[in-house]
């Protein structure tokens with residue numbers, strides 16, 4: 371049995387949560403492989419909206435098991451709030467939510483260090499979600515981190531204290547004013563740990579490989595997007611983990627030859643939240659309309675998302691790096707009503723036309739070259755099958771399929787589970 375993989379192909383918020391929820395009925399296990407509470411995955415069904423940050427998006431289904439893999443970083447404080455939200459809605463997660471012992475913990479001081487680092491950067495800041503992601507992964511690769519498995523040891527508080535003391539010294543290094551009450555933060559952290567300990571800790575790599583041997587079907591859920599990948603994204607304006615396909619292997623302990631389908635999710639246009647280059651970004655009322663109609667506000671921070679046309683140069687790059695086998699196009703409904711749609715098919719770069727993503731995609735280096743398409747008027751949000759799609763939408767889809775060489779298997783026409791057209 372193999373593992374299928376679902377990931378975002380742009381700068382995040384493509385609609386991963388929605389599609390994982392839709393696909394969960396086909397799987398026994400949903401496993402998150404990287405990122406942490408910087409993610410915000412939105413699910414809408416039965417008139418309710420839920421936002422998940424660390425918990426895999428299969429949690430609302432009765433039978434599927436949900437694994438938080440070793441590649442994930444967990445903030446016990448935020449995790450506790452997520453669990454309490456599920457409690458409030460009477461969602462049963464006991465026995466269905468399993469945590470890797472090798473997942474790293476975000477300490478309160480990691481969050482402080484994130485804030486200090488961003489403040490010290492001034493205008494050059496990354497636009498981090500300030501959830502402590504960068505400092506936690508730095509401690510992981512620096513071999514200083516604390517892991518979930520440490521919580522089963524008697525001396526975990528000593529470890530916590532030693533790491534916190536080190537962080538406080540590091541905070542003093544940044545010449546910025548960050549206010550905090552360490553006792554309060556520690557209390558909150560300990561409360562979070564108690565809640566976390568009510569869940570089952572597992573050796574997730576062994577668990578997943580055994581599950582495969584038993585014929586169980588696994589879907590790996592990504593967070594962030596390919597252009598936020600630490601290696602292949604728009605560095606340094608990226609997150610601190612591998613968001614691309616290879617990250618699923620290291621983030622779950624699943625061998626590369628076990629990966630079967632790679633589902634690549636993209637919006638019919640493009641958004642980005644935080645700093646960093648974005649060649650097709652719009653600063654006019656077209657971009658404003660996309661933001662308004664698409665409700666483009668960050669699910670984690672509430673910040674408005676920057677909007678722009680679909681960038682096929684970047685999309686093809688993401689398809690290649692990930693080995694995408696099936697595409698899923700989200701938020702097509704948001705493009706209804708535009709007379710003309712534009713798709714970036716090449717960049718002007720140093721006086722030449724190029725179709726690959728160069729090292730540097732700052733506005734002073736690349737200018738997008740667009741192909742234009744006729745828009746459609748029809749409201750897509752009530753459509754349930756491919757046959758009712760307007761011709762100009764079909765042309766738009768056909769063009770993307772031809773350019774990427776990958777079929778678009780799902781067209782999403784609204785936030786609800788049901789607003790999903792399977793082709």
Ligand code: GDP
Nearest residue numbers: 383384385386387410411412701782783784785
């Ligand atoms: P994720 O981080 O990739 O899971 O995506 P987010 O949840 O951060 O952002 C996607 C947003 O678009 C959420 O508000 C979803 O409810 C919403 N959404 C998902 N699919 C569609 C769609 O096809 N149409 C519209 N209009 N909204 C969608």
Ligand code: IMO
Nearest residue numbers: 382383408409410497498499593594609643644
């Ligand atoms: P989901 O899973 C969109 C962005 C931040 C910032 C950069 C680094 O919901 O798609 P970090 O907090 O990781 O240090 O921030 O990455 N970012 C996201 N943007 N969706 C996300 O997750 C993101 N997670 C991080 O805005 O630019």
Ligand code: MG
Nearest residue numbers: 383410411669
């Ligand atoms: Mg999101």
